Amino acid sequence: MLEIKNLHVSVEGKEILKGLDLSVGPGEIHAIMGPNGSGKSTLSHVIAGRDGYEITGGRIIFQGEDLTGLEPEIRAAKGIFLAFQYPVEIPGVPNTTFLKEALNAIRRYRGEDELDAMQFVKMMREKTKELGISDDMLKRAVNVGFSGGEKKRNEILQMAVLNPVLAVLDETDSGLDIDALKVVAEGVNKLRSPDRTTLMITHYQRLLDYIVPDKVHVLAHGKIQRTGGKELALELEEKGYAEFGEAAA
Amino acid sequence: MPNNSSHLPFVGAFDAARPGLPGAGLSWLKDFRETGIERFNALGLPSSKIEAWKYTRLKPLEDTDFQPVTDDDGMAALDTVPSLLPNPGGRPRLVFVNGRMRPNFWIEGDLPDGVHLDCLRDVLTRNPDWAEAHLGAIAGDEAMPLMQLNKAMMDTGFVLRVDDGVEIEQPIEVVFIGGLTDRPVAYFPRNLIKLGKNAKATVVKHHFGQGVGAYFANAVTEIDIGEGATFNHYTVQAESRDATHLSTTHVRVAKDATYESFNLAVGGRLSRNEVSVRLEGEGGHCGLNGAYLMRGREHCDNTTVIEHLAPHTSSREVFKGVLNDESRGVFQGRIVVHKNAQKTDGHQLCKTLLLNTGAEIDAKPELEIYADDVKCSHGATTGQMDETALFYLRSRGVPEALARNLLVQSFLGEALEEIKQDDIRQALTDKVVHWLPAACFLSEEWRDA
Numbered sequence A: 001m002l003e004i005k006n007l008h009v010s011v012e013g014k015e016i017l018k019g020l021d022l023s024v025g026p027g028e029i030h031a032i033m034g035p036n037g038s039g040k041s042t043l044s045h046v047i048a049g050r051d052g053y054e055i056t057g058g059r060i061i062f063q064g065e066d067l068t069g070l071e072p073e074i075r076a077a078k079g080i081f082l083a084f085q086y087p088v089e090i091p092g093v094p095n096t097t098f099l100k101e102a103l104n105a106i107r108r109y110r111g112e113d114e115l116d117a118m119q120f121v122k123m124m125r126e127k128t129k130e131l132g133i134s135d136d137m138l139k140r141a142v143n144v145g146f147s148g149g150e151k152k153r154n155e156i157l158q159m160a161v162l163n164p165v166l167a168v169l170d171e172t173d174s175g176l177d178i179d180a181l182k183v184v185a186e187g188v189n190k191l192r193s194p195d196r197t198t199l200m201i202t203h204y205q206r207l208l209d210y211i212v213p214d215k216v217h218v219l220a221h222g223k224i225q226r227t228g229g230k231e232l233a234l235e236l237e238e239k240g241y242a243e244f245g246e247a248a249a
Numbered sequence B: 001m002p003n004n005s006s007h008l009p010f011v012g013a014f015d016a017a018r019p020g021l022p023g024a025g026l027s028w029l030k031d032f033r034e035t036g037i038e039r040f041n042a043l044g045l046p047s048s049k050i051e052a053w054k055y056t057r058l059k060p061l062e063d064t065d066f067q068p069v070t071d072d073d074g075m076a077a078l079d080t081v082p083s084l085l086p087n088p089g090g091r092p093r094l095v096f097v098n099g100r101m102r103p104n105f106w107i108e109g110d111l112p113d114g115v116h117l118d119c120l121r122d123v124l125t126r127n128p129d130w131a132e133a134h135l136g137a138i139a140g141d142e143a144m145p146l147m148q149l150n151k152a153m154m155d156t157g158f159v160l161r162v163d164d165g166v167e168i169e170q171p172i173e174v175v176f177i178g179g180l181t182d183r184p185v186a187y188f189p190r191n192l193i194k195l196g197k198n199a200k201a202t203v204v205k206h207h208f209g210q211g212v213g214a215y216f217a218n219a220v221t222e223i224d225i226g227e228g229a230t231f232n233h234y235t236v237q238a239e240s241r242d243a244t245h246l247s248t249t250h251v252r253v254a255k256d257a258t259y260e261s262f263n264l265a266v267g268g269r270l271s272r273n274e275v276s277v278r279l280e281g282e283g284g285h286c287g288l289n290g291a292y293l294m295r296g297r298e299h300c301d302n303t304t305v306i307e308h309l310a311p312h313t314s315s316r317e318v319f320k321g322v323l324n325d326e327s328r329g330v331f332q333g334r335i336v337v338h339k340n341a342q343k344t345d346g347h348q349l350c351k352t353l354l355l356n357t358g359a360e361i362d363a364k365p366e367l368e369i370y371a372d373d374v375k376c377s378h379g380a381t382t383g384q385m386d387e388t389a390l391f392y393l394r395s396r397g398v399p400e401a402l403a404r405n406l407l408v409q410s411f412l413g414e415a416l417e418e419i420k421q422d423d424i425r426q427a428l429t430d431k432v433v434h435w436l437p438a439a440c441f442l443s444e445e446w447r448d449a
Ligand SMILES: Nc1ncnc2c1ncn2[C@@H]1O[C@H](COP(=O)(O)OP(=O)(O)OP(=O)(O)O)[C@@H](O)[C@H]1O
Pocket: A011, A012, A014, A016, A034, A035, A036, A037, A038, A039, A040, A041, A042, A043, A085, A249
């Protein structure tokens, strides 16, 4: 599903990822943990196709296709979704407008019919109900005035609406209360299926109680340093990252 | 100062054109025009040495052979009227083409008693005494060349009088269409608006260019808002891309009166929106807002002065500019709080979004405060498109062009929100959407939001 080979990425001349290898199969959920500044968000941005990251070596293969050079919107249309560590506020653009434009753009790309206003509203009602999100939040401008937790819920709502093949969740659990954490976990577990993949970046073992990962990776010094099962997260919780040296930055 | 004004073709043609100008038989008007042209000739075109004209050059006026408009220019074929407001059927509307009123497009609407809406020409014929008493009463600054030029040449415009206590709910739309002539022409609208005590009215002015080719519109608007009255003033400047549009608006706001305005500029090769508001009575308020969107090599200047002359007056000013390509923006906003204007509340904000490295803005906010118990703030920022926001939208599948458009609308939202009337805010938002390059699809949702 997602195959990253010997990935080297530089930002503003500074090498952040230094030969990262990662392979996530269909139906799998992997967690990535690692010290602050080790390049986890960088990896997530590069997968989603953000400008400004220079790939100096290696490849990212998604469903057999090299993603290099593809625009972020094309990657989205192909089923890649990134839940941001810091969701962006966009004043004046209502959440529903944003989601409808996004969904219909993706549907157009895939040659599917666009949803009309009625169909869209109906679908949104279902999703918001499932995720316990208020209608008010839909009408408001994207993330403007949302609490930290509301922003994260909003990311999960977007994920539920766009229904991705590969979801990359960058610290979606940070700042969530326990109820919201369950909602997020349910959202992810619901998407769990043989043809979907989730990559969760997290600092907390807690999330993994709700979403049991197939594998846990430790990212430090620009590389995956260790890979293990759920127990690796428990071990990290106890010992920290000392074993992997100082933060990679 | 060198006097080269009479070399301007339209000034040279003044004497010849005079018999055709409105109110030609009125001797007081003859003197009025005479002093205007004398003053203008003495002043010349504004030079960059004048502080208020530091950033804007009137090169097209020197280089182009503008001619006065004729009745024929006013009869240019026009299929439809570019109304800003939906369903213009019932709404009062005046339409001018190249400075000539077109009776066949005039919609009288159902204006209440006590509202008088006419074109300047008719007022000069039917009510010359009123015209004599009011022309130049609000806008009489002898040091302003363009106002003097308009004083001499005024050949069109409208007059709106609203009697004491009369409120008009319907917005009145006034459309000025320019272009469609076989040579560069110049025309000079003079608008007079006078609201009696506790009166209320809304005017939407639409300057719209048709066809290609240069023309020059030099407008002066005088607005007198009586005690407790409210005047909402919306202007869309959508002149053609070779047009020069210079507009001067002077407003007097009496005790407890309100002036709310929004100026949207989306056209013109060279445009200037110069506004001066005097808050003369206690409790007077003005909202002076605007947005401008420029591209190519367009130049747009917003120069405003708000004078707080009485205690407990308030003003709020939000201007947003979006500059693409090699366009230029100028914002000069001066707020003057006079000595006895205690408890003044004044806020000013000017933000510019530069979409291209070739675009430039000169922003000069100024506060001049002579009273000691006031609350005033101002701020000016200039920035580029937020790359993180752009990535956020695109990462959700929104195509780049649409994402950029949404972000421009997001940026302008803060200014457009100042428009309290929903239908008008919508009409102006639509203008903005049309300005943005196409290549995107926007669903209905956006419009209803
Ligand atoms: N635009 C940039 N310019 C310069 N340095 C950058 C830029 N973006 C990221 N970096 C640097 O790259 C390194 C990795 O950052 P990244 O955000 O990927 O870390 P992270 O693992 O997500 O950390 P955290 O756990 O704190 O979220 C950091 O040292 C950061 O300062």
